[in-house]
Amino acid sequence: MSEIHIEIDNVNAYYNGNHALKNISVKIQKKQITAIIGPSGCGKSTLLKCMNRLIDLTDGVTYSGKILIDNEDIFARKTDIVNIRKKMGLLAQKPIPLPMSIYENIAYGPKIHGTKKKSDLDAIVEKYLKLVGLWEEVKGRLNSPASQLSLGQQQRLCLARGLAVEPEIILCDEPTSALDPVSSQHIEQQLLKLKKDYTIVIVTHNIHQAMRLADYVIHLYLGELVEHGLANEVFENPKEERTRAYINGIFSPDLKIDSEENLKGKMCPYNFVYAKQALHNLEDGKILKIIVDDPLAVTEVPRGMEADGHKVLIVKQINKKDWEIVIQK
Amino acid sequence: MNIRRLKDNISSRLMLAATVFACLLFFSMLIGLYIRARPILSLVPISDLLFSSVWGPSDGKFGFLPFIMGTLWVTGLATIIAVPISLLSSIYLSEYAGNSLRNAVKPLIDLLAGIPSVVYGLWGVLAVVPFIKNTLAPALGVETIGGYGVLAGGIVLSIMVFPIIISVTGEVLRSVTQDMREVSLSLGATKRQTIKHVVLRKARPGIFAAIVLGFSRAFGETMAVLMVVGNVPKVPASVFDPAYPLPALIANTFGEMMSIPLYDSAILLAALMLLIVVLIFNILARMVLIKIEKGVI
Secondary structure, three states, X not given: OOOEEEEEEEEEEEEOOEEEEEXXXXXXXXXXXXXXXXXXXXXXXXXXXXXXXXXXXOOOEEEEEEEEEOOEEOOOOOOOHHHHHHOEEEEOOOOOOOOOEHHHHHHHHHHHOOOOOHHHHHHHHHHHHHHOOOHHHHHHHOOOEHHHOOHHHHHHHHHHHHHOXXXXXXXXXXXOOOOOHHHHHHHHHHHXXXXXXXXXXXXXXXXXXXXXXXXXXXXXXXXXXXXXXXHHHHHHOOOOHHHHHHHHOOOOOOOOOOEEEEOOOOOOOHHHHHHHHHHHOOOOOOEEEEEEOOHHHHHHHHHHHHHOOOEEEEXXXXXXXXXXXXXXX | OHHHHHHHHHHHHHHHHXXXXXXXXXXXXXXXXXXXXXXXXXXXXXXXXXXXXXXXXXXXXXXXXXXXXXXXXXXXXXXXXXXXXXXXXXXXXXXXXXXXXXXXXXXHHHHHHHOOHHHHHHHHHHHHHHHHHHHHHHHHOOOOEOOEOHXXXXXXXXXXXXXXXXXXHHHHHHOOOHHHHHHHHHOOOOXXXXXXXXXXXXXXXXXXXXXXXXXXXXXXXXXXXXXXXXOOOOOOOOOOOOEOOHHHHHHHHOOOOOOOOOHHHHHHHHHHHHHHHHHHHHHHHHHHHHHHHHOOO
8 A cells, every 4th residue: 555654653742741642653644634533632733743843842741652754753862853844834723824924924934944046936935825726816915914814815825835845744733623614625625636745634623524535534532542544444434432432423324314405506505595494394303414516515504504503413425526414403 | 870871971071081181291291391491492592402512501501412412322322232132031031941940030020120220320330330440441441530421321221221121022022922933843944043033023013112112211211320420511422431311410400500590491491302302212113113013024
């Protein structure tokens, strides 16, 4: 199969004596998307921060074990962590533009690594803004502050900034949790495109996102590695009861569907309106299944339904174009 | 219902009155000083007052240039000494030092800010002035008037300004979020690069404000400076020369020698000048701050 890119070997981490990661050993495949899932506080972000050693910045943290990236142990004392970090782009939970212009945000990384020539920097800025689909939107105002962009644009800028230092790995820490559905979708599409050149590790609490993106899944629970493996195997047939329970929190395979609505061919927001109408006719606690084919609806309808106080039980791709969304009133 | 509305009305008016009163105070001071300074302004041309260096009140000569220059020299020197040292130490404290060191040093610096200025003045007379007289001046081969002068004033003043700049800059640096540092580090920047290009850049307006705050304290500081600058009404030519800053002039002479015609008016003019200069500083600082805020931050 494919190559191993990151090898995590018996990693333990403690926050002020609190055991945050317990004997984690797992291998991450090259040029694949690996999703780290699990409930809040299970150590997902800690594991990610170990990989680029940003964990060093946290007070009162100790860790042990080995993380090998290209066979170099990044926990070793003699390792030059600055060079290791250069190999890894980071996409944080919310977009954090540096306090400078759009242009300088992208040029910052290449500049500190020694690219001086203006023409080279120009080319880099254009290349990576194009790669994340932001070029057309910002090319007329490259010198305005990055903070003036919308949140979704900022997050794509941050992605481009991370890519501009030519990393091999992209680490994402819940990269869409602060974004609206359309921007989230944009980022997800970018990540799928980038998979062919980069190893991507994404921490997410959104299991639907993990299903849409991941090739491999790592399930953490209270600092322990519960299960890991190919995404479709883990999602469809988890070996561990805890993984099954976690996934079933969102998935209930033997649901009794009370009503079904086919909303294929309906665009947003009409599919949402129809779904609401269908729900209106049901009693509380009854279950409605809808089929949609508008990609926007996949994120938009569940979000809207949850905002209205309904419970979204399943969001599942059933074939190439169609998605199934199951909602409990 | 009506009583509640009445209370609401009254309280808002009361607060408005308090606000207006506070604002009016400044203008009443400005106007009061102007009225009292008018006699000298109507007799002596303003260019003579500002640019003549002859100070002979008994002959009716009131040239303020020595005092204006004295203020600028002492304040400028204090700022030159204080800014780099206090910036470097606050960067060290907030970016490099461990929590325990920071927690130990912070109250010490706050304490420094609370020391009465007359104590600083005494320290200047007892420590700084003899050091300049006995060690520094002979080593450099320059003449001083017993060690008193611009240098002594600048050193004492810079130490009085430290705590302000250090604590305000420290607050500003700590307000730069950890995420921002993480972003820079994750791009492979070193700690120094991160601080220089990201943290300091983000904190720039705040650091600027800290320096201006320190500078305005230095400008108006009277007691400590008066005790060590020598108080000779002559434009200083070097940092070893004595000087006579405006606040020292006011403090030293107001209430005395009032029998000399126009003397009282001249001193009030000095006060007016000080007020106007501080005002101009504040306006300039605000303008730069607004400009920085509008620009790329």
